Amino acid sequence: MFEVRFHGRGGQGAVMAAQTLAEAAVIEGNYAVAFPFFGAERRGAPVLAFTRIDNKKIYSKTQVYAPDCVVVLDDTLLDTIDVVAGLKPEGIVVINSKDKPEDIDLGKELRTGAINATSVALEILKAPITNTTILGAFAKATGIIKIESLEEAIKRRFGEKLGALVGERNALAARTAFEKTVIGKSKGIKKLEPRKQWLPTYQELPVGGALVEGKTDAGLIGPGSFIENKVMGWATFRPLRDKEKCTMCLLCWFYCPEGTIVRISDRGDLMTNYDYCKGCGVCANECPVDAIKMVRARV
Amino acid sequence: MITIKELSDDNLFTAGHTACPGCGVAMSIRNAIRVLGKDAAVYVPASCAVVFGTTFPYGAWKVPFFHTAFENTGACLTGMQAAFEKKGKQVISVGFAGDGGTYDIGLQSMSGAAERNEDVLYICLDNEAYMNTGIQRSGGTPFGAWTTTTPVGTKIQGNRRFKKNLGDIVAAHEIPYYATLSIGHPLDFIRKVEKAKNIRGFRFLHMFTPCIPGWKMDPAKTVEVTKRAVESGMWTLYEVENGEKKITYKPGKMKSVKDYLMMQGRFRHMSEEDIKKLQMWVCRKWNLHYKEKGAPQICEIAPPEEHHAVTEEHREMHGP
Amino acid sequence: MNPETSPNSPRTHQQPKKVITGDHAVAIGAKLCRVDVVPAYPITPQTLIIEHIADFVSDGELDAKFLTMESEHSVMSAAAAASASGARVFTATSSQGLAFMHEMLYATAPLRLPVVMANASRTLGGPPGIWCEYNDSMGARDSGWLQLYVEDNQEALDMVIQCFRIAEDKRVLLPVMPCLDGFVLTHTVEPVEVPEQEEVDLFLPAYIPDITLDPARPSMIGTFMPAEYIMELRRQTAGAMESAKKAIGEINDEFARRFGRNYGGLIDTYRMEDAEIALITMGTVTSTSRDVVDELRREGRKVGLVKLRFFRPFPSEELRKVLSGVSAVGVFDRSISFQGGGQSYNEVRSALFGMTIPIINHLAGLGGRDVTREQIMKMFEITLKAAKGEKVNLVNWHNTRGETL
Structure with missing residues (x-):
């Protein structure tokens, strides 16, 4: 049995990638299952999906804890999530990154296939949707599936839903990625502290789960505690405000759905707290004097 | 009247919530609660807002938050307010329900609370489909719109019914205050929330709240799309106070509905014929809202010729 | 228990008896508990309960918010919300009404909202009927509500009082559903001893929950809860139900001491x-x-x-x-x-x-x-x-x- 865990963000198509891989495996005469971690998926929020491949019927219905391969659709996830947790020692990482494997720090030295899937996708699909592109890299890095089978699976699944042309283009994206994937070994320097989580026993759990403002070893809980949730990783772009142009009309402050723009200096100036900016771009779009520009959040 | 500058800095719906980038609901909630202030207690029925506003043990609300089910916003507000009054507490009970939770499954509960003139504030965040379950049609979905239950097929394309006229239904309860709001019209928005805050009895604020994935649009355009909705007549800004209807913002020359539709993937499949049908519906609404009594029809976009004959659709839109 | 000490045997310190229906007895019980909020909706054979309570409120005998809801689903929604806001809540239902509010039963119990609701046991259709059967309340047996079945009108009244003590006991904090047989009790008159208000006040202190929907101390009740927590919540609710056994026994004994009627507990x-x-x-x-x-x-x-x-x-x-x-x-x-x-x-x-x-x-x-x-x-x-x-x-x-x- 070969088990794969996909890490992505809501809207990137991790679930579709997992399903397409399963279909490709079936095309090759194997048995495969693919399933999402059924979370409350929101655009930009981290999501998980899984694929299992075997040459006989698969009975296991649990999540994958010790994958043979981890696929990372978005390398910003590396900052907050230990994507290689549980990966088998001889396991493989397939990652969307502009860097070479040697420059990617996974906290462990692991066999790694790297592809700048975002740029391939932008070039071929004209959109930063990397789920088919990354599958090409997966085929190259793992060798457990033929690129032809993947192309076929992509055409079927995407073609069925979005039309033959879309299927063809996505297949081409996978093929292009297949050819461009660089295989090497990742760096193993950083130590990623697993995010602390408050896990009370049933006796410690407040009665009925009712919470007031509180603090635990893992941080704040209760009303207002979502500020513990830094969402900067969701952002592809972030706003830059030109103070000279700004007239302090406060429209950006009013519109920001996150509350990430705050008034400072006794309300005479604004500051953007990028920890909570998801990069929607509403502020820039609405600024009446064009004082806000959206720039790439990471270069 | 409060201006934007005078709004409180209090973040009663904190950052770090998990709404999608550019979420019109998050934007509306944040500003509504900013105006309503700390002495509010909030009920949120099943919706995105439950999930992105609270995920145990975290929460974005800094005012009391309660949730139990989907169809019971009116009833829960009733119960909360009764308890507060009995205990002698001055609290504004506020509900934030979606269009599904108001137009459809929650209509009865809302109607009950409205009819009893409960002293509560009911806010409907109308994003025109069941977004939390992944974009299914509701009674608030406009004509032509793609949703996963009104797909664009070879035989049937998009939603075939016109958006339910919730405003008239709510206003027919003869409540003290009903108003429509758009986040793209901040002063109107603030004024109406403030007004609703200070009126006693059942108040209903109907907020037009774009949904980025559901409307298939650029997250930066949330505000812009609400402006276009208003300029085209797809959304109208008015209030009904003690039975008296008042237009609070009248657009200049009517913009074609097509400008509004083309910003959103959910309408992009629409045929010229369907666009004309929708345009006719908008025209009728436009005249209903903006035309002075006795004045000639001011909608300048002529209905398509093929629809001059009385067809089934014609009846649907205009009555027999 | 032998016949001499059964609940029906004569007592020493007797109050004057009223000849009333089971529904009336239940309503008086709720009044004696000084309930704060009563959301109500009519359904046979429970309707007399809410009618009597409406009378109490209208005549100024009971200072409660009486809410004429538009359905049973809304009744239990309002009950849950009022309870979460710190009120002592009572209501009554039956049969189809209980079925209609089924969803909300599952909200009140795990959120630990100690609502008391009398159920007039009635057959749950179809086919429709209005007479006594337990298939209405039995469908709610896994909702986390406590459930009990009374034998006569005196027990109906006494148990409403005990139910609030049990429900609000910090070891329990679960909603309770006393069930009385439709018509056989609800519409049957028999002599019932009505306890003195002062004695009930001594037995049942005011309800003061730890966490409510209070802007002075913001709270979150009923948050979206991932799998990392729900299992513990279920375990906690199960524990509360288990603890209720001890509480029921103790409260029964105290009631017997104060009022002279011992029902035996569980x-x-x-x-x-x-x-x-x-x-x-x-x-x-x-x-x-x-x-x-x-x-x-x-x-x-x-x-x-x-x-x-x-x-x-x-x-x-x-x-x-x-x-x-x-x-x-x-x-x-x-x-x-x-x-x-x-x-x-x-x-x-x-x-x-x-x-x-x-x-x-x-x-x-x-x-x-x-x-x-x-x-x-x-x-x-x-x-x-x-x-x-x-x-x-x-x-x-x-x-x-x-x-x-």
């Missing part, structure tokens, strides 16, 4: 001391069965009665103890679980697991069919046969055309 027994067989009953059938036991005793048959008062929490230990000496048990059920027998039967068999005595199910009175002395006599007869080792049906449909007993 179960009550009648002439069980040297009984060779026992019949387990619920609700008003218990009452008639007391007479039947007396009659059989006069004939020299050693039979006894166990009144299953609380169905949730289910008194497994108590039943094992009280039934340890008998050689067969009959179990009366007024509803069918469509897998053979009734719900009590299944629960009793589960409770007595490991005991080798025959356990015989007696289904009777479904849809409100009258359960007569003759039928109860038959229940004892069949159970006696089983005790002697004779072959009998495990599940017996009494007074059912086409069925042979």
